[in-house]
Amino acid sequence: MTQYLILLAQKHESFRKTELEALAELEHVSVDLAHHDDNVPLLYVTLECEEDARKLIRRSILARSIFEVWGRGNSLDTLHEDVKQRTSHLWPKYKHVSFKFDVISYQGSRPKEEQREIIESFSYVDFDGPIRMKNPEEVFTIVEEYKYTTDLLESKERRELKDICFGRFIASSQRDIIDQYDLKKRKYIGTTSFDAELALISSNIGLAAPGKIVYDPFAGTGSFLVAASHFGAMAVGSDIDGRQIRGTAKSNITTNYSQYNINSQFLDTFVCDFTHNPLRPSFRLDAIICDPPYGVREGLKVLGSRNAERYADKLPTRLENGDLSHLRPDYIPPKKPYHFDALLDDLLCFAANHLVDNGRLCCWMPTANEDYGERHIPTHPDMNLISNCVQEFSKWSRRLLTYKRHPRGCTSSLRPITKSTRIYKEQFRDKYFRGFAKAKDHESVEWMEKSL
Template sequence: MPEYLILLAQTHESFRKAELESVAAYEGVEVDLSHHDEQSPFLYVTLEDDDQARRLVRRSILSRAIYEVWGKADSEAALHEDVRARSSSEFDKYKTASFKFDFISFRGSRVKAEQRDIFESFDYLGFDGPIKMRNPEEIFAIIEDYKPSFHSNVDKPRLRHIFFGRFLAYSQRDVVDKFDLKKRRYIGTTSFDAELALISCNIALTGPGKIVYDPFAGTGSFLVAISHFGAMALGSDIDGRQIRGKKNRNITTNYHQYSLQNYFLDTFISDFTHNPIRASFKLDAIVCDPPYGVREGLKVLGSRDSERYAAGKPTVLENGDLSHLRPDYIPPKKPYHFDALLDDLLEFAARNLVDEGRLCCWMPTANEDYGQREIPAHSDLELISNCVQEFNRWSRRLLTYVRKVRVAGIQDSDRPRGKRVYLEEQFRDKYFRGFSEKPK
């Protein structure tokens, strides 16, 4: 089978394999990614043909491009030998096509004169077509990988690997800039990073003909990402102020900004613990970032109630005074442990996802207790990936579950439910005390 090189983005490395596996599943492409190296931007794969190669990266956010391998080696001389041995039968196919050469280096560089000398060393290809720097019919790339240098001011980078191949396709990496929150018309303090929202939706297999739900929609970051991939987006939130937005800026404004109105189903106000979606209404995927009380800080209650509510003490809400709240805000009925919220989310997903539908949810973890903390589980859901974004003393993880195929004759109500033992101190409390300090 032909060999291809995927050029990967050097960001969110622990997400790259999960995203490519998800894209492969969505596109029906069989590929072995077990040798993926998080330290390297290069991933060699074998595929049936160029069409599969293009399909593998065309939805990807964490890939940059894919190339047909014409040769690879650990030196320039060995590269030319491999190109002749491996790809000489391909030369005549592109003899008259317009073309250009690209030069890409990782952990090293070449001056223009050196690059030109390397380009000219491929004169045996026999290409007679015109060289066009803009819109050529074919692009050929020389990609170099250098050994890391620990004394960059003294040691000259040493070549570890050099590749030559034909460009096939770019990924969707450019949409990260398009959806950048800095350019978005309506955002809030809880708006989720655009790149990670797109990655989450890719892993959730969102696409045309699907209904995808975010139960903690906020200002609609995931909704926009869901719709970008062609799925119908449905969202809800306990705080209707975020959904409604301001006078001239709201979720609908963002949909108009990106011309995605046709992929917006609706939003509604709902406390997730009393979700009105009936069990018979099946969803193709759920993508969300459940609230864990860091960015929002429970300020939706109003300053006079925030501290008392966070401490589990009575507030004026319990005495019926709602004058300081907007009419479309539904206050929680009782303090809600974040781990209990995750368990309820998994229960909802098991009930409302179609068979083999996916739940992608984010979970924060303090680095000090991740080994002790239990990843939420459900007998009807299979955890297929656990990607981590690391910060200083804490991380957040994108957990991806697949709804197992239902067994005929067994109802959800017949399945026994287990209870996890929750950590006494919640993540929010650890975050605000600085993790390293001892709890009071």
């Protein structure tokens, strides 16, 4: 077993561990991430071999790079002692290769002169190869972590070296593709197009990979479809809004796939109301990755009449030429309001019915910071919540909830319901438009149970 250092991005901190755990499962890499700290972009792990290190981060978005640890200490002297003890047998292997040294510092920095002195202090490794600042065969890196302590007498903070590591660069992640998939450069986008970086992270957590089918029931302009297809998955999407799905002749979802040269990973899209999904019950999906509509830009609606009883006994409308109006290509079906909480429960039921065993559902859910609690997270007896990652804004947050489908036939500790619809007196849309000001009365919940 060898120790490695993962350099993490200082962004979306609560997603980092979840993404690495998902990639470890996908790549069949055994790793313990218990020491991950959201506040620190340095993570030390132990892996079987260098190949496992490369596999762990080769498609990561929130990791930057990984290094083989040659030594570690809380001072330069202890670092040199550890390097000599750990890796003196490795020095001859790199004696004649081209190389360069880098210095990376967290929460502090050193002048160039001090950095040069530290680099030269490693002269005992006796590398004779040429120094190349561009495209060297090996890169050796000194990684420093500083801490700040308060001097009570002088009433000011002092910077102190907390940890210093010396390692050999192994591999970089795919974080550089964020710029490639930036929405500002994408040919077809809309008002609801999802952030490219978070779409890619969601696809990693959803285990999108070659040979898998990923479905987005609220596809819009295809943000999650494109992200999943980048990682080799076959993508299919649907949406109640046919205009978003179709786009125009020169600007549509297919245009985006052509832009990124991943057309072979695109299955199809279709127009449907998610609550009346046409997929046959036996159709299985490997992952469902989506951002359900919150009802903020416009009220959340599904197909149906506000007053179904009124039309219960009425015959279909016929036009003057005898055609049924609802069969015309320009027919616009009626819609009725729908609660976001009910939509999430429908989504869980759909996932339980259509996901393969151990398949994943990754869905985004908005919450108000003022009153968020575990009661807001939907549950289902066949779906296990494995992560709850949060992206915080000023007064509200959106959470990426990841569920895993229990193997069929496995008994669950939850009571065996088929569908639970949670109706809150105040929806997220209402809180959003009142500016998340404190409500007069405490929020209460009404529970209704319905069978499919």
